[in-house]
Amino acid sequence: MTSTLRRAGGFAAVGTLALAAPELGRAAAAPFAIVALLAAFVIDEGPAFDLFARPQDRRDGRLNGLAGFALAATGLAILSTAPRASMPTAVFVAAVFVVGYGNVGACAVERVDTDPFRVVAGFSLVAFAAAVAGQLVVGWTLGSSRPVPTVVFLAAAGALVAALLRSMLFERDDPIVMLSTGLLLWLFEGIGVGPGFEEVGVALGVTVALGYASYRTGTASVPGMVTGVLLGLLTIVFGGFGWFAVLIAFFGIGGLSAKYRYEEKRSRGVAEDNEGARGSGNVLGNAAVALIAVIGFAASAEFPVEGALFRFAFTGSLAAAMSDTLSSEIGVLFDRPRLITTLQRVDPGTDGGITWQGYLVGVVGAGVVAGVAVALFGFDRPALAAATVVCGGVAGMTVDSILGAVLEGGRVGNQTVNFLGTLAGAITSAGLAVLLL
Structure with a gap:
């Protein structure tokens, strides 16, 4: 044969x-x-x-x-x-x-x-x-x-x-x-492709190195690693290293949060599968909207849309992803969560269940993304720009929790809920930017 x-x-x-x-x-x-x-x-x-x-x-x-x-x-x-x-x-x-x-x-x-x-x-x-x-x-x-x-x-x-x-x-x-x-x-x-050979070479080297590090540290599976490297490469080439820094801030902190007190989460029955390593579905569910935003930014010269709006959509979606990830990974370590739609007490790990500690950490996560974005993007009104990103993150986290309580399970999986939550964050941040900036 x-x-x-x-x-x-x-x-x-x-x-x-x-x-x-x-x-x-x-x-x-x-x-x-x-x-x-x-x-x-x-x-x-x-x-x-x-x-x-x-x-x-x-x-x-x-x-x-x-x-x-x-x-x-x-x-x-x-x-x-x-x-x-x-x-x-x-x-x-x-x-x-x-x-x-x-x-x-x-x-x-x-x-x-x-x-x-x-x-x-x-x-x-x-x-x-x-x-x-x-x-x-x-x-x-x-x-x-x-x-x-x-x-x-x-x-x-x-x-x-x-x-x-x-x-x-x-x-x-x-x-x-x-x-x-x-x-x-x-x-x-x-x-x-806007960047020159050196920039593309550096982009490829940086994304591959970080992807390998994520695999070796157990924060990403092999498909998750490949997805992350691809997203990173596209983000650098079509956006720039500033966009990539915002993206990597989410992946780095989010990946570590999944590993935080993992054995305790396992004992409570609320740990992520595969030792907390992110798969391709998880990566795409959290970053697909950001990828669409950076591609939209690269193509914005062909459309009557301000390129700055794509920056807010990008950062708002990742702020929502960061907020949801941290609120979930940290919130499950606390007892007495409540269902966001009814405020009834539920077991830890229940879809749509929240704790005030987890929610607060989620707001802080959105603030981290906002801080990195303001520092690297040079917005004209940094305080107001940061506020729009934080609002997008909190809105996305809230939508994610509501959808988790109402829809998740059966035909609607966690990745779909994550996508819709990040989409809500992107729309909120971009919409506020139009109204306030």
Whole structure:
């Protein structure tokens, strides 16, 4: 039976057909379409079948995995050649290479070590290198060099996006990973990369180092670490280091609060799962609104919206996340909580249950975010700006508790409630900024 590394190498070889796109022009999708047809309807035995067949393919007698991979590449190729789509050819090639060659890196590591961190690192490093090489080759073929910061940023972002999705999905979902990566890279390309090579390099180095530290200290799982690194990279590139400092203040303090007196929380039955390490869902639930805000800020020149409002939305959402995290992690250590909607006494850890101590700590957490934001963003009226951020944090924390009491459980999970709470914080801060500043 073919080893997973050889099979991954076969998929990568198919992905290399993307390099023919500059020469093929509007026919760039043809090689992948042909591969998809052969995989789905022609090849059902022989060396090619043995090379590409996954266990499920052998049971079905059809190379569904290869067909899906080739069809996803076909779709991206069409987007890169359609007159009204205009996905850059380099983005198409980067997305295909990230998945195809990233899997080679992951499989190579898995042959000697199955540690999840090392497997993800192997995927990301090889995917990054392949995406850089693919973009440079396309630029050379087309006779137009792409800016180095753009090449490095798109390769890093693509590797991280694919690594994150791959950690959450199955091997058979590679087509989804490829399409999602391609579409996101297209969005990032459209926004543009402002910083130079040094800034992008520093951003990548800082976020990777902090992500590794969060994993080693147990404050983040492997998917949570990858998500945090991706968020950090996007925040620095599209916002700046000041935005990143606000983000890292939340992740740092919030992560440590989950570890604070963890054994006592465990004994009380209110500790977070996975030893308090943040997963990707937790990270995205708390920071998705902030990411939308920083991307909106980067794209604000194209819309009739003040860029400063996105700063308040960003800081307000993170103030809400900080408030909710601290109030929850500290509040559960105190007895006699009350349900926020009825003020009836409930057991510690009950969704929507609050203590005055936890609520007070939540207000302090919002103040910390406000202080960092005012110090780094240089608002014209710092005291009033800080007050709007604190109000956003408290409003988001309150909304989160109310939604937890009313909705959480069943189909509405904690991540959804966190997202809505941070959204409330962003809207409150931005709205107050419009009215008062």
